[in-house]
Amino acid sequence: MKLKIRTGFGYDVHQLQEGLDFWLGGIKIPYTHGALGHSDADVLIHVICDALLGAANMRDIGYHFSDKDPKYKGIDSKILLKEVMHLLSREGYEVGNIDSTICLQEPKVNPHIPAMKTCLAEVMGIPEEDISIKATTTEHLGFVGKKEGVAAFATVLIVKE
Numbered sequence: 001m002k003l004k005i006r007t008g009f010g011y012d013v014h015q016l017q018e019g020l021d022f023w024l025g026g027i028k029i030p031y032t033h034g035a036l037g038h039s040d041a042d043v044l045i046h047v048i049c050d051a052l053l054g055a056a057n058m059r060d061i062g063y064h065f066s067d068k069d070p071k072y073k074g075i076d077s078k079i080l081l082k083e084v085m086h087l088l089s090r091e092g093y094e095v096g097n098i099d100s101t102i103c104l105q106e107p108k109v110n111p112h113i114p115a116m117k118t119c120l121a122e123v124m125g126i127p128e129e130d131i132s133i134k135a136t137t138t139e140h141l142g143f144v145g146k147k148e149g150v151a152a153f154a155t156v157l158i159v160k161e
């Protein structure tokens with residue numbers, strides 16, 4: 001039996017705009033602003049999708065779910081994540097672990113991390129202990145620091161026997 005282990009990486013940015021719902025890590029965060037996008041603009045889910053697809057060498061989220069396609073307008077990103085998990089399991093891959101960082105000046109992300117982990121674990125069908133979510137500000141520097149946007153990074157490990 002030969003074990004195939006691969007890593008993947010994801011990066012994404014969304015603008016913040018007043019009055020929008022702020023979806024992050026599969027849950028709605030209470031805030032005056034929300035992320036702007038064709039889908040629900042959940043930046044954490046998007047980077048996890050991209051990292052998973054990258055690990056399997058299956059292009060990126062925009063390739064599978066085009067932002068030109070009206071079918072995906074306002075779509076719950078959890079549906080996209082579920083579909084990505086299907087694509088990977090069809091190729092025989094299982095998720096080893098995920099590590100991620102959300103870059104956001106405001107509001108505080110840390111209090112919401114347990115709920116995000118619970119939500120994502122259920123959507124992906126993997127244990128919460130395999131999902132790490134971290135948060136940082138950028139010390140008021142750049143578009144994150146100026147509260148113009150939210151960014152995220154993720155790495156994943158996937159395994160096939």
Ligand SMILES: [Zn+2]
Nearest residue numbers: 012041043046
């Ligand atoms: Zn995105």
